[in-house]
Amino acid sequence: MLIGELADAAGVSAQTVRLYERKGLLPDADRGANGYRVYDDSMLVRLRFIRVAQEAGLTLAEIRSIIEIRDDGTAPCAHVGSLIDTKLTDVRARIRHLAALQAELERLLGRSQALDPADCADDDICHILATAK
Amino acid sequence: MLIGELADAAGVSAQTVRLYERKGLLPDADRGANGYRVYDDSMLVRLRFIRVAQEAGLTLAEIRSIIEIRDDGTAPCAHVGSLIDTKLTDVRARIRHLAALQAELERLLGRSQALDPADCADDDICHILATAK
DNA sequence: CTTGACCTTCTACCACGGTACAACGTCTAC
DNA sequence: GTAGACGTTGTACCGTGGTAGAAGGTCAAG
Numbered sequence: 232m233l234i235g236e237l238a239d240a241a242g243v244s245a246q247t248v249r250l251y252e253r254k255g256l257l258p259d260a261d262r263g264a265n266g267y268r269v270y271d272d273s274m275l276v277r278l279r280f281i282r283v284a285q286e287a288g289l290t291l292a293e294i295r296s297i298i299e300i301r302d303d304g305t306a307p308c309a310h311v312g313s314l315i316d317t318k319l320t321d322v323r324a325r326i327r328h329l330a331a332l333q334a335e336l337e338r339l340l341g342r343s344q345a346l347d348p349a350d351c352a353d354d355d356i357c358h359i360l361a362t363a364k
Numbered sequence: 365m366l367i368g369e370l371a372d373a374a375g376v377s378a379q380t381v382r383l384y385e386r387k388g389l390l391p392d393a394d395r396g397a398n399g400y401r402v403y404d405d406s407m408l409v410r411l412r413f414i415r416v417a418q419e420a421g422l423t424l425a426e427i428r429s430i431i432e433i434r435d436d437g438t439a440p441c442a443h444v445g446s447l448i449d450t451k452l453t454d455v456r457a458r459i460r461h462l463a464a465l466q467a468e469l470e471r472l473l474g475r476s477q478a479l480d481p482a483d484c485a486d487d488d489i490c491h492i493l494a495t496a497k
Numbered sequence: 498c499t500t501g502a503c504c505t506t507c508t509a510c511c512a513c514g515g516t517a518c519a520a521c522g523t524c525t526a527c
Numbered sequence: 528g529t530a531g532a533c534g535t536t537g538t539a540c541c542g543t544g545g546t547a548g549a550a551g552g553t554c555a556a557g
Contacts, residue, residue, distance in 0.1 A: 235533065245534085250515065265523060267534055280489045287472060287493060288465050291514070297490060306484040311492050312476035319469040322462055329459045332421050336452040339420060343445035351439040356413045357430060359444050360420060368503065378504085383545065398553060400504055424544070498557100505552065516541080523534065 232270040234260075241278035248278070256281055256295050258302075288318050365403040367393075374411035381411070389414060389428050391435075421451050 238245040251257045252268075257277060260268035277298070284294045293314055300307035343359045351358045371378040384390045385401075390410060393401035410431070417427045426447055433440035476492045484491045 233534075244516080246517085247515065249535095254514095265534080267523085277489065280493065284490075284493050285514095287468060290512095297493075301489050306481045307490055308476065308479070308481040308484055308492060311490050312473070315469055315472050315476060315492070319466065319473060322466045322469060326459060326462045326466065329455055329462065333452065333455045333459065335420060336448055336455060339448050340445070340452060343441065343448060346441070348439045348441040351441055356410065356434050357417075357440055357444050359441060359448070360413065360417050360430075366504075377546080379547085380545065382506095387544095398504080400553085418544095423542095500557090501555095503552105503554075506550090508547100508549085510547075511545090512543100514541105516539105518539080519537085521535075523532100525530100525532085527528100527530090 232272075232274075234268045234270070237270045237274055237278070240275055241282070243278065243282075251278075251281065251291070254291055254295060256291060256298060287315070288322065289314060293318075365405075365407075367401045367403070370403045370407055370411070373408055374415070376411065376415075384411075384414065384424070387424055387428060389424060389431060420448070421455065422447060426451075 232240075234245045234248055238248050241248075248257065252260060257274060260270060260274075263269045280298075281291075281294055284297065285291075289297075297307045297311055297314070300310055339359055346358055355361060365373075367378045367381055371381050374381075381390065385393060390407060393403060393407075396402045413431075414424075414427055417430065418424075422430075430440045430444055430447070433443055472492055479491055488494060
């Protein structure tokens with residue numbers, strides 16, 4: 232299997248596959264006599280794993296850390312559990328921040344509907360976004 | 365007022381002030397005989413406005429668009445209202461995405477606690493992050 | 498007159514996950 | 528033998544909001 236076929240099968244671009252190799256998510260590929268990268272189906276499994284892990288919000292660096300443990304011959308379960316736990320804490324914090332931002336934007340939207348543009352003083356850039364905090 | 369004093373007063377670095385000038389959020393500063401940028405208090409007001417707008421989640425490009433309208437002599441109220449409205453829609457969408465991710469991570473965390481590492485097959489990188497979707 | 502703190506410009510770098518292009522080699526089909 | 532589709536490497540760019548450093552000019556105090 233050449234890189235283009237692999238990429239098509241996995242739904243990514245050939246360049247992305249090379250990027251993953253460079254970043255250590257894929258092993259250095261075997262090469263044919265012409266220097267072309269040659270793959271077998273296990274790389275397809277790996278690419279699909281990468282996609283699933285990305286959908287779980289893991290970064291490429293984190294995914295790489297999982298793959299490295301697996302390639303060491305150890306089950307990465309404990310590591311994956313801790314990554315997921317950390318990521319969950321992170322996601323919850325981001326949700327809290329966004330919820331606060333949402334509330335602030337709702338407040339500002341209310342102001343923007345209530346305030347009269349004519350009251351907008353010149354020395355202030357915008358009376359909606361006033362230093363109310 | 366020189367750039368360092370202005371920056372200190374606004375709680376940003378001098379380099380940030382220069383960046384804002386380059387990005388069009390601040391007018392090209394007046395220069396002293398020695399070429400130093402010289403500011404008056406109105407720039408402090410503007411820097412504070414930028415900070416407030418950033419806290420409302422607006423990007424520098426969006427803040428710049430507000431400032432440009434103001435500098436044209438028009439009250440930017442309608443524009444600000446529409447920016448806030450768009451941003452609010454965006455924030456709500458991001459919260460929905462993160463909430464879905466949170467649910468998925470919670471599911472995975474449950475799996476990671478329930479599954480036995482000994483069951484972790486070698487041909488699969490990780491049985492927690494299996495293609496369950 | 499020198500030290501140190503300030504200022505100037507320009508350039509490059511950070512994370513993040515790619516994408517795009519150049520300049521070149523290779524393989525297949527006609 | 529040549530076109531066109533593939534492959535190779537290397538490099539640079541995207542957005543975002545800065546930060547860091549080099550190499551130099553300026554200014555006040557001692």
